[in-house]
Amino acid sequence: MIEIIETGPFNTVQDLGRPGYRDIGVSASGAMDPLAVRIGNILVGNDDGAAAIEVQTFPFKLRFEARAVFAVTGADGHPMLDARELLPWCTHFAEAGQILELRQPLTRARAYVVLGGGLDVPVLMGSRSTALRGGFGGNGGRPLINGDRIEIGTHSDGLPLPASGIAVVEPAVALDDVFPAPIDGVLPIRAIAGGEHELFASDGEAFWNQTWRISSRSDRTGYRLSGEPIKPTATIEMRSHGVVPGVIQVPPGGEPIIQMSDANTAGGYPKIAGIIECDLWRLGQARIGSRLRFIRSTHAEARAVEQAAARYIEDVRQTSQMIKRALKAMA
Amino acid sequence: MIVTSNILAPLREIVPATKGRARVSFIGARAFLLEAPGDFDLPAQRRIWALSQTVRHWVDIAEVIPGMTNFLAILKETPEDPEIVVRRLVEAWNNAESIDLAGKTIEIPVHYGGEYAIDLPAICEFSGLSDREVVRIHHEATYRVFALGSAPGFGYLHGLDPRIYMPRKTVPSLRMEKGCVTIGGMQTGVAMLTGPNGWNSLGYAELQMFDPTSPTPALMAPGDTVRFVPARIEL
Numbered sequence: 001m002i003e004i005i006e007t008g009p010f011n012t013v014q015d016l017g018r019p020g021y022r023d024i025g026v027s028a029s030g031a032m033d034p035l036a037v038r039i040g041n042i043l044v045g046n047d048d049g050a051a052a053i054e055v056q057t058f059p060f061k062l063r064f065e066a067r068a069v070f071a072v073t074g075a076d077g078h079p080m081l082d083a084r085e086l087l088p089w090c091t092h093f094a095e096a097g098q099i100l101e102l103r104q105p106l107t108r109a110r111a112y113v114v115l116g117g118g119l120d121v122p123v124l125m126g127s128r129s130t131a132l133r134g135g136f137g138g139n140g141g142r143p144l145i146n147g148d149r150i151e152i153g154t155h156s157d158g159l160p161l162p163a164s165g166i167a168v169v170e171p172a173v174a175l176d177d178v179f180p181a182p183i184d185g186v187l188p189i190r191a192i193a194g195g196e197h198e199l200f201a202s203d204g205e206a207f208w209n210q211t212w213r214i215s216s217r218s219d220r221t222g223y224r225l226s227g228e229p230i231k232p233t234a235t236i237e238m239r240s241h242g243v244v245p246g247v248i249q250v251p252p253g254g255e256p257i258i259q260m261s262d263a264n265t266a267g268g269y270p271k272i273a274g275i276i277e278c279d280l281w282r283l284g285q286a287r288i289g290s291r292l293r294f295i296r297s298t299h300a301e302a303r304a305v306e307q308a309a310a311r312y313i314e315d316v317r318q319t320s321q322m323i324k325r326a327l328k329a330m331a
Numbered sequence: 332m333i334v335t336s337n338i339l340a341p342l343r344e345i346v347p348a349t350k351g352r353a354r355v356s357f358i359g360a361r362a363f364l365l366e367a368p369g370d371f372d373l374p375a376q377r378r379i380w381a382l383s384q385t386v387r388h389w390v391d392i393a394e395v396i397p398g399m400t401n402f403l404a405i406l407k408e409t410p411e412d413p414e415i416v417v418r419r420l421v422e423a424w425n426n427a428e429s430i431d432l433a434g435k436t437i438e439i440p441v442h443y444g445g446e447y448a449i450d451l452p453a454i455c456e457f458s459g460l461s462d463r464e465v466v467r468i469h470h471e472a473t474y475r476v477f478a479l480g481s482a483p484g485f486g487y488l489h490g491l492d493p494r495i496y497m498p499r500k501t502v503p504s505l506r507m508e509k510g511c512v513t514i515g516g517m518q519t520g521v522a523m524l525t526g527p528n529g530w531n532s533l534g535y536a537e538l539q540m541f542d543p544t545s546p547t548p549a550l551m552a553p554g555d556t557v558r559f560v561p562a563r564i565e566l
Contacts, residue, residue: 019405023396024479024549025523124543133524134483136543195356195364239371240480240487242396242403246359266398266480274359277409302360303409 001065002115004148005099008057010219013119013138013150014112014261015051018127022242022265029129029137032056032110032220032261032284035171035309036074040114042317043071043091043166045157045324050118051128053144055111056220058104062113064094068152069116069161073170074285075105090167091116108285120153132220132262159324160331166320171281171312178308179282186211187286190279190297190305191248194271196232200250203230207272211291212256218288221262225292229254232270243267246275248294258283276302278309353424355417360409361393365420366401371517373489374429375400376477380553381427386420397478397553399487399518432554434476439512439521440562441470443534447511448565449504450531454497454514462566468492469512469533469559474519476555482523484541486551491519503529510535512559534559 016037017030031037031054038048053062055075071091078085080101086092088111094100102111121128121139130138139148172179180188197204212225231254243249247259249269256272261284275283276297286292354366365382367375376399383397386404396403410416443466444451455462474488481487497514504527507513511522513530521536522528536559540550551557 020394021548022394022480024483025481025485026483026543026548125548131483131543133526134541134543135524192357192360194358195354195366239366239399239401240478241364241366241398241401242362242480244358244362244403244405264481265396271356271358274357274362276360297360299360299409299413300411303411306409 001152002068002150003063003065004144004146004150005061005063007055007060007144007146009143010057011053011055011060011144012130012132013051013121013144014054014129015127016049017129017261018125018131018137021125022244025265026125027131027133027262027265028245029131030127030261031112033074033112033281035281035313036110036112037114038313039089039168039171039316040071040073040112041118042313043089043168043320044069044114044116045159045161046114046116046118047155050114050153050155051121051138052115052119053113055102055113056109058102060102060111061099063099064096065149066096066152068094070094070100071114072100072102073112073114075102075108075111077103077105079111087165087167089170091161091165093161093163107287109287110285115152117153117156120151157321157324159321160327161324162327166323168316171309175308175312178305179279185291187282187290187292188295189275189283189292190301191246191273191275191294192297192299192302194248194273196236196270197272199232199234199236199270200230200272201233203232204272206230207256208294208296211293213291214286214288215255216288219262220260221264222260223258223283225256225258227255230256230272236270238268238270240266240268244274246277246280247271248273248275260284276305278302278305353421355420357413358403360413362403362405363413363416363420364401364403365424367424369400371400373475376475376489377429377431378424378427380432381430382424383553384430385423385427396480398480399477432552434552434554434556436556436558437551438558438560439536439538441512441534441536441559442563442565443470443512443561444565445535445563447508447535448533450497451533454495454531454533457497458495460494465495465533466561466564466566468495469514469519470561474557474559476551476553476557478553479549479551483543484549484551485523486520486540486555486557488519488557489517491517493517497531499529500531503527504532507532508535510537512536
């Protein structure tokens with residue numbers, strides 16, 4: 001059991017989401033940085049899709065009511081266990097009564113508290129993610145509040161962890177050849193032209209050539225961008241169609257909206273482009289007020305990036321299992 | 332007043348959809364949107380249903396989302412050559428025979444007028460009809476669930492009488508109650524969540540239509556027939 005001691009609004013229980021129900025109007029939800037959740041779960045010995053706490057408003061504090069294994073992934077900066085600074089992206093043990101504190105990250109937006117055994121909230125439609133809009137899933141279908149107590153599950157690989165912990169080189173560093181770093185503070189985000197791109201004529205080029213800022217009216221549902229508005233040459237009445245996170249729609253005002261993890265399942269605004277899925281975690285870690293630029297991508301490039309990320313995940317899995325097995329053999 | 336099916340039969344006559352060219356576009360690398368050519372009508376939607384039944388069984392498909400005369404296919408993996416997927420989808424569309432989903436019939440009791448019918452005066456003004464006529468025309472029709480989306484369990488209903496088509500609001504209501512019976516353009520539906528909503532409300536339904544803990548969370552499914560039954564008319 002853990003108890004939430006201090007939380008801001010909008011911190012929620014999330015896993016890898018509940019895709020597969022968009023045809024009945026249910027958003028997939030899930031972590032904004034699924035790579036961080038996956039890596040954290042592998043480190044502590046959980047299934048990749050175990051539920052974690054997504055922290056996007058800081059400071060955040062929780063108390064362990066029993067001994068537990070945990071890792072904090074996603075954000076930069078050091079979490080604190082009582083008064084001790086810890087490595088992020090590393091497993092740690094907490095004793096009953098100890099308090100974990102997450103302070104505002106230096107540059108990123110979201111941290112994940114991953115616990116050995118995962119958060120034991122009910123599975124609804126195949127997932128433990130909080131569906132904020134529908135008001136179900138996660139911890140009672142709502143964000144965490146002070147005093148919430150959540151059970152920790154028991155399902156993990158059962159292998160011992162070294163007292164000093166197992167750490168990984170985080171994805172942004174290990175995969176810096178496939179995830180280009182920001183240039184002068186501008187994050188490059190790769191996208192493929194969408195169905196109505198042609199409708200924007202020369203404003204289509206303005207979309208790719210300018211630097212956009214993530215506006216304050218951005219959340220898990222979508223990011224609104226600020227910049228020089230882009231307008232289609234004709235107004236078309238679109239019929240509602242399915243959408244997925246990463247779709248970049250242009251409402252009449254001309255400032256694009258990127259649908260994120262809590263994306264609506266249907267949309268009707270013209271689509272200028274769609275972000276490749278493997279770049280979405282980087283956007284999930286981009287803060288309000290930060291800048292980005294869209295880079296034209298291709299299916300081939302998206303595939304190459306996905307494969308590199310998959311190799312990294314498998315490498316972390318194999319290596320951590322190897323260490324744990326060796327430890328077990330020595331015991 | 333309950334409408335008998337023979338009155339509606341002429342409206343439900345099926346004419347073969349013209350086999351125009353469908354359009355396929357990308358949403359990111361793994362999702363492909365096919366849009367049917369032609370009108371927003373039942374024949375086109377019946378082919379979308381057929382396409383959906385075929386494509387959902389492809390081994391490389393993760394998820395399909397039928398929309399309003401369109402269809403989103405989400406692949407398990409990013410394909411090496413997207414043009415092959417485009418060709419397969421267009422071919423499946425061209426081969427899709429119009430099917431009629433059996434569907435069930437759902438009767439939704441509605442309290443027409445009253446405090447939730449905030450847009451009924453605007454609908455009357457736009458249509459030039461009295462409130463009584465608007466309500467009668469709305470509940471006398473038989474509707475088909477074309478697709479679900481937008482909110483958990485929300486069904487887009489087709490079959491609205493053109494006399495009461497009503498454009499979506501340019502400024503949405505900030506807080507429309509869950510249960511409001513609404514008109515959005517040429518569609519009608521029941522609001523599933525309380526919140527911002529651009530459709531026009533003319534009544535209220537108490538029927539629960541979504542339960543996340545049920546093995547079948549949504550009451551409505553594509554192809555279902557829906558009738559609005561006046562439980563009360565308060566004008």
